[in-house]
Amino acid sequence: MDKLIHGTAADDTVRVIAVVTTDTVEEAIRRHGTCPTASAALGRMLSGAALMGASLKDFDRLTLRIDADGPIGGVVAEANNTGGVRGYVRNPLAELPPKPDGKFDVAGIVGKGMFHVIRESGFDIGLHREPYIGSVPIQSGEIAEDLAFYFAKSEQIPSAVLLGVLLQKSEPFVTASGGVLIQMMPGVNDHIVTMIEDTVAHAPHLTSVIKEGATPEDLIRLTLGIIDFEVLGEKDISFQCTCSRERAFTMIEALGRDELKSMLEQEKGAVMNCGFCNETYRLDEDDLRDLIGKLA
Ligand SMILES: [Zn+2]
Incomplete structure (x- = not known):
């Protein structure tokens, strides 16, 4: 079962959330029959939605939506307050050769366009309040950087976002998937920021440690280094749809x-x-x- 934990560090001036989404992303790409690069894009978006959905209150829903001109034609990922995530890509067969470094060319299939974050509340109890929508132009199309840009631009929260999906050719296709979100809140010490930036820059790839069995807590330890943190909550994450x-x-x-x-x-x-x-x-x-x- 996939898990998410959230916590704080440095006297509540740093917020951390980490998630392992290996089974969730496997379910999503199996259902949609996505090609590898489209699977990586969808997986990163689902992890991103799960991370951002960690702070949802009752009857809330968070949607990440990419509207862009690349071959994938757009990506949507949604998280609810009970740890359910779901999502899709417009063109599951979008594919490009890997980049020279061997990584999936997610930016290439995403293209240029807009990145939207939509927060809704009350819809489950019949109150159709206006959704809160924040939109920024796509920066890199690699998704983690786009989320970080969204936080900086739209919410004025300096953030580090790490997202990764590791695939293989046969089932289960997803060998590791997950993400970490670190947010610097007002009053954070510059020294702490520098330490975290340095640790993140030198940390091993998320997917290589998830593949070896790392838990969300391990992922936080990996990205915060020697900085102590306190776990505030944990929840199960899974692919869930509301259709019936x-x-x-x-x-x-x-x-x-x-x-x-x-x-x-x-x-x-x-x-x-x-x-x-x-x-x-x-x-x-x-x-x-x-x-x-x-x-x-
Ligand atoms: Zn459905």
Whole structure:
């Protein structure tokens, strides 16, 4: 089971969150059938959403969305307050050769565009409050740097963001995935900032230590070095979608009686696909007749 922990260091002037998302990302890329580079992009976004979702209160939802001109056509990742994350890419087959250093060319498939952070509250209890949306231009397209830029620009919080996905050619495709978010709060000592920057710069790759079994707590220790920290909370993270057969029926029903009748006559059924988890719900002729009967 994937886990996330959050904590503080240096008298609450440093916030740290770390997550391991190996199983979560495996589930996501298996569902969407993404090519390796698209898998890396989706995995990084899911880890980023999980990290940012760590501070969600009840009935909250956080969405990261990339709208850009690269072959992937956009990426969406969502986290809720119970540790559920889900997401998708517009073109799962987007692929480019690796960069000269052997890494996935995530920036290449993402392209140029905008990075959005959307926070919603109240929607689960029927209160449709205006979402809070922060948008910044994509800086590198590598996602971690874009998140760091978002925090600096939109929230004025200097942050270090590390995200990594390690893949192999056969199942399970994801051998390691996770991320760390370190935020410098007002009043932080310059010496502490320098120490953390130095430790992060020299830390081994996240994925190489996750592959060896590192926990989120190990990841924090790795990025904070000798600075002590206190763990404030922990939660399980998993791929979860809010769709269901019932919801699919409700959405089809909302099309109205005439539309349902023509579906019954022409297509002898209906198909609903959930973009977030790629689950397909099929309604046969009897299902449609039942719905039409309810609407009569
Ligand atoms: Zn779904």
